[in-house]
Amino acid sequence: MGLISIIRLIKANYRKITLSGDMYLRSLGGSVGDNCRILTTSFGSEPWLISIGNNVTVTSGVKILTHDGATWLIRDFNGRRYSYKKVEIGNNVFIGVNSIIMPGVKIEDYVIIAAGSVVTKSVPEGSIVGGNPAKIIGDFFDYEAKAINNFISDNNLNKSLDYRERIDEVVDKSFKTFLK
Template sequence: MRKIFNLIHSYISPVSYAKSIGVKFGENFRITGQPIFGSEPYLISIGNNVTLTKGVTFLNHDGGMGLLRQKYAGIEIIKPIKIGNNVFVGSNAMIMPGVTIGSNVIIGASTVVTKNIPDNVVVAGVPGRVIKTFQEYEEKALKEAIYIKSRSNAKARMVEIKRALGII
């Protein structure tokens, strides 16, 4: 019954659910979709202005240790994960044990983050690697961006987007 409650809670209020299982996070923390916080969510620290998207997975432990427990009773590799401020983590990204992600970072969709990520970069790939600086991303985005005023009215937003893209 508890598993069903947690599943419903994670869908209805993912930020509240994250807090209830021990994830530490700062101001303006946003979740779109359902991330997977793993078996040690209390070892996850997330800064301010962070967005997690659908399917982001946090792994704080090395599951392969199960193969060694017969020989070494109680053996574990468990490490915290830290995310800085102003970070976007794309859909289905995987954050591995012990990783620290700096501030002003974009993690691309399906990226596997196996090492620490410095500030001010964009990371993508398997394994994740720096593909550009945050400043390069910003400069490119400003050249391609459209500006939308209608954020909450879906129909008005759609019309605005189609106009900006020259579809209507």
């Protein structure tokens, strides 16, 4: 790759490199609420059609799509066809690594999207979804109760230790059961 190609690549990605995901989406016209962690910059070609509520985490590799690109194949005497749809993500939502949110999807409040999910339909409040295509696999409020009763709290972590020591002190050493 020549020097000019490298310079063009840096210029094309400069905004992505220098802005956090939430600032980047806002700079493209998207809407992002308070206290969000947006760890992706893959917002498709119509980012202004995306709105994200408060207390949302969008992890790395997540893609949020706002159009149906397959319409490129559909043409007649009136020309090519286009389909654009908004994506709305509510409050208190976690979207796992490498998930894909399809056009026209509304994700309501208190939702967890499992890693690698392909969300093709809207997700009701209080759901945990996963898979391809994503299906409801659990209840957010059941998970919340389990986490409160079984997982270590921020106040119970030994902050005098460095990160690795702190985690090694509390890591659950058990493994999940085998698939059948």
